[in-house]
Amino acid sequence: MAARPDYIVDIKGLGHPTAQGQKNNGLRGRPWLAVQWKCCSVYSRIYRNKAGTLYEGRCPKCARPVSAQVGPGGTSNRFFEAE
Numbered sequence: 796m797a798a799r800p801d802y803i804v805d806i807k808g809l810g811h812p813t814a815q816g817q818k819n820n821g822l823r824g825r826p827w828l829a830v831q832w833k834c835c836s837v838y839s840r841i842y843r844n845k846a847g848t849l850y851e852g853r854c855p856k857c858a859r860p861v862s863a864q865v866g867p868g869g870t871s872n873r874f875f876e877a878e
């Protein structure tokens with residue numbers, strides 16, 4: 796009995812971060828949009844930024860940046876055309 800601690804050490808820094816809102820770490824499982832790049836007639840994906848406010852990406856050929864807003868007033872389209 797004497798050797799038994801009366802508290803529990805809860806190491807929160809190890810393993811998974813807090814469960815909520817941390818599901819989309821990294822590119823895997825992260826929301827994306829399909830983009831048709833009219834500038835170069837190519838097709839690629841752009842991914843949502845860390846803040847979750849925009850989809851951002853660059854043309855794979857000419858590196859032209861594009862962003863698409865997320866949420867109300869933004870697009871719900873999964874397919875996006877960049878001029």
Ligand SMILES: [Zn+2]
Binds near residue numbers: 854855856857859
């Ligand atoms: Zn381009």
